[in-house]
Amino acid sequence: MSLVAGVDSSTQSTKVVVCDSETGRVVREGRAPHPDGTVADPAEWWQALATATAGLLDDVAGIGIAAQQHGLVALDERGEVVRPALLWNDNRSAQAALDLTAELGGAQACADAVGLVPVASFTVSKLRWMAEHEPELSDRVTDVLLPHDWLTWRLTGEMVTDRGDASGTGYWSPGEGRYRQDVLATAFGGRTPRTPRVLGPAEPAGRTPDGRLVSAGTGDNMGAALGLAIGPGDVVVSLGTSGTVFASAEHPSADPTGTIAGFADATGQFLPLVCTLNAARVLTSTAALLGVEMAEFDRLACEAAPGADDIVLLPYLDGERTPTLPDASGTLLGLRRDNMTPQNLARAAVEGMLCGLATGVDALRAQGVEVRRVLLIGGAAQSEAVQVAAPQVFGVPVTVPAPAEYVARGAARQAAWALTGHQPDWPLAGAAELEVTDSSAGERIRHHHREAFAQVHG
Numbered sequence: 204m205s206l207v208a209g210v211d212s213s214t215q216s217t218k219v220v221v222c223d224s225e226t227g228r229v230v231r232e233g234r235a236p237h238p239d240g241t242v243a244d245p246a247e248w249w250q251a252l253a254t255a256t257a258g259l260l261d262d263v264a265g266i267g268i269a270a271q272q273h274g275l276v277a278l279d280e281r282g283e284v285v286r287p288a289l290l291w292n293d294n295r296s297a298q299a300a301l302d303l304t305a306e307l308g309g310a311q312a313c314a315d316a317v318g319l320v321p322v323a324s325f326t327v328s329k330l331r332w333m334a335e336h337e338p339e340l341s342d343r344v345t346d347v348l349l350p351h352d353w354l355t356w357r358l359t360g361e362m363v364t365d366r367g368d369a370s371g372t373g374y375w376s377p378g379e380g381r382y383r384q385d386v387l388a389t390a391f392g393g394r395t396p397r398t399p400r401v402l403g404p405a406e407p408a409g410r411t412p413d414g415r416l417v418s419a420g421t422g423d424n425m426g427a428a429l430g431l432a433i434g435p436g437d438v439v440v441s442l443g444t445s446g447t448v449f450a451s452a453e454h455p456s457a458d459p460t461g462t463i464a465g466f467a468d469a470t471g472q473f474l475p476l477v478c479t480l481n482a483a484r485v486l487t488s489t490a491a492l493l494g495v496e497m498a499e500f501d502r503l504a505c506e507a508a509p510g511a512d513d514i515v516l517l518p519y520l521d522g523e524r525t526p527t528l529p530d531a532s533g534t535l536l537g538l539r540r541d542n543m544t545p546q547n548l549a550r551a552a553v554e555g556m557l558c559g560l561a562t563g564v565d566a567l568r569a570q571g572v573e574v575r576r577v578l579l580i581g582g583a584a585q586s587e588a589v590q591v592a593a594p595q596v597f598g599v600p601v602t603v604p605a606p607a608e609y610v611a612r613g614a615a616r617q618a619a620w621a622l623t624g625h626q627p628d629w630p631l632a633g634a635a636e637l638e639v640t641d642s643s644a645g646e647r648i649r650h651h652h653r654e655a656f657a658q659v660h661g
C-alpha cells in the first residue's frame with residue numbers, strides 16, 4: 204500500500220489527510236489554524252503546514268496542495284514577498300475591479316476573455332489595486348503566485364500551477380487554455396511579471412528535497428470537486444468561510460452578469476462557480492451574539508419554524524461578493540416584540556446564509572446546469588439546523604457526505620493520480636440523504652428573502 208497526503212490550506216486553517224492511494228481510506232489527519240484576517244504573510248501558511256503535517260509524512264510517497272483561491276502572492280527577484288498576500292476576502296480592490304472591467308471593454312468582453320467579470324476577490328483586481336496604490340512595491344514584483352502555487356514552490360522549488368487555480372486569477376483564459384498577457388499588463392500598469400507554468404491534471408510539479416512526488420495542486424473548490432468525484436446532476440454547496448456553489452461542466456462559461464465565475468477544474472473540464480463572502484461565520488457570529496456555543500445555536504434554530512416567524516437576515520456581515528455589494532453590511536428585518544426570540548434569530552441566520560447560495564444554484568440552473576441534488580460540504584454542513592433547512596431552501600434533495608476534509612481528499616486523490624498515472628476510483632462512504640419535505644415552506648422563505656433584498660438594496 205502506498206500513501207498519499209492531501210493538504211487544504213484554506214482561509215481559516217490548514218487541514219491534512221493521509222490516504223491509501225488505492226482506496227482513499229484516510230489513515231491519518233492533521234490540522235493547524237491560520238490567523239484571522241484578509242491579508243496574510245505566506246510564512247504563516249508554511250508554518251501551519253509544518254504543524255499540521257508534523258509526524259504524518261514519513262511513509263508518504265506523494266503530496267498534493269489545494270488552497271484558498273485568488274490570493275495575491277507577489278514576489279521580488281530574491282523570492283521574498285513584497286507585501287503580505289491580499290486574500291480572496293479582501294475588498295479593498297472593489298473599485299479597481301470596476302475600473303479594470305471598464306478598461307478591458309466591459310463585462311461581456313471580460314467574461315469572453317477570461318471567463319469572469321472582475322470583482323475585488325480576483326487576483327487581477329488585486330494587481331490593479333496594487334499598481335495604483337503601491338507603485339514602488341509593484342515595480343519590484345517579478346513573480347505572481349497564488350497560495351497553492353507558493354506552497355508548491357516552497358516544497359519543490361518549481362513555480363507551477365494548474366488550470367483550476369490559474370482560472371481564478373482573471374488573467375488566464377479557461378476557453379483558450381493560456382495566460383492573457385494583455386489582460387495582465389492592463390491590470391498591472393503595463394508590467395507583466397512572470398506567472399507560474401500551468402500543469403495538466405496528472406502532471407507532477409516536482410519532488411520535495413527528500414524525494415516525495417508533489418502533484419500540480421489546485422484551488423480549494425477544484426480540490427473539493429475532485430475529492431467528491433462529482434458527476435452530472437451534482438451541484439456542490441460548500442459552507443466554509445466562503446459559501447460556494449459549483450458543478451462540473453464540459454464547456455467553459457462566460458457569464459456577463461458576473462454571478463458565475465467560469466473556472467476550470469482539476470480534471471481537464473470546467474467548474475462554473477458562484478461564491479458568497481458570508482457562510483459559516485454568519486452562524487458563528489450569530490451564535491456569539493446570542494451568547495451560545497454552536498450546539499446550542501443548532502438546538503435553538505431547530506426549535507424555530509421555517510421562515511423564522513417573518514424575521515429575515517440579509518447576512519452581508521463582511522460586505523458581499525455575490526451579489527456585488529462590497530461595502531454592504533448585514534440587515535435584520537421583520538422584528539416584532541412577539542417574534543424576537545433567540546430561536547427565530549438563529550433560524551434567520553441559517554436561512555439568510557442558505558438563500559444567498561440558493562440564488563447561486565438558480566444561476567447555475569439558468570445557465571443549463573442540471574441540478575439533480577445538492578452535495579453539502581464544509582464546516583457548517585455539520586450543523587443540524589443547516590441540514591434541516593437546506594432541502595427546503597434548495598428545493599432539491601440534499602446529500603451530506605460523511606464528515607471529511609473533501610478539499611484535502613481531492614488534493615490527495617490528485618497526488619495518487621500523479622503517482623500512478625491513473626485517476627483512482629475512491630468510493631464515498633456513508634452519506635446522509637435528505638429529501639425535500641416541505642417545498643412550500645422553502646418557496647415562502649425564498650420569497651421573503653427576495654422581498655427583503657429588494658427593500659434594502661433595490
Ligand SMILES: Nc1ncnc2c1ncn2[C@@H]1O[C@H](COP(=O)(O)OP(=O)(O)O)[C@@H](O)[C@H]1O
Pocket residue numbers: 213214215216442443444445483484486487497580581582583584585586587
Ligand atoms: N457544526 C457547525 N455548525 C456551524 N458552523 C460550523 C460547525 N462546525 C464548524 N463550523 C464552522 O465552519 C468554519 C470552518 O469551515 P471550513 O470549511 O473548514 O472553512 P475554510 O475552508 O474556509 O477554512 C468555521 O467558521 C467553523 O466555525
Ligand SMILES: O=C(CO)[C@@H](O)[C@H](O)COP(=O)(O)O
Pocket residue numbers: 213214215270271272273291324371422423424443444445446447476478
Ligand atoms: O474565493 C473563493 C472562490 O472563488 C473562495 O471559495 C476561496 O477559495 C476560499 O475558500 P474557503 O477558505 O472559504 O474554503
